[in-house]
Amino acid sequence: MTNVRTNMFIASWLCIILASGLVFTGAMGLVVGAPIGLAGAILLLFAIARVDEPTPMSEKAIGEWAPEGVEMPEGVGGSVMFRVDTTLDYPIKTSILCGNCGEVTWKDGKRPSNFTCPACETELWDHPEEEE
Numbered sequence: 001m002t003n004v005r006t007n008m009f010i011a012s013w014l015c016i017i018l019a020s021g022l023v024f025t026g027a028m029g030l031v032v033g034a035p036i037g038l039a040g041a042i043l044l045l046f047a048i049a050r051v052d053e054p055t056p057m058s059e060k061a062i063g064e065w066a067p068e069g070v071e072m073p074e075g076v077g078g079s080v081m082f083r084v085d086t087t088l089d090y091p092i093k094t095s096i097l098c099g100n101c102g103e104v105t106w107k108d109g110k111r112p113s114n115f116t117c118p119a120c121e122t123e124l125w126d127h128p129e130e131e132e
Helices: 004-023 027-049 057-064
Strands: 082-086 093-098 105-109 114-118 124-126
Touching: 004 027
Parallel strands: none
Antiparallel strands: 082 093, 093 105, 114 124
């Protein structure tokens, strides 16, 4: 089922609107409209409390994912910011985004212990002790 939360919102507001119209038509409208309005209010609370489940990505979409190549602001003390993303499933690949020039570089395997951006020749890190 898709869009359950949205459908619950629409149904709850329709119940509330219908009930408010029925309540003002007389005694019989009050008898019918009050339960409909109460059901609409309860449905609205359920819709607000419901958390939408994320839609799963297809294998193709996961394989084609790449970070957006954008320049990043300077880090603390003028350091160059960077972003490293490593896949968890086979094949293990790592993408490295250089914040200085916005270049995205792909490496096979996990995060390397040191890296220099091939586009702007900026050393992003050199920490062999962080290697797992």
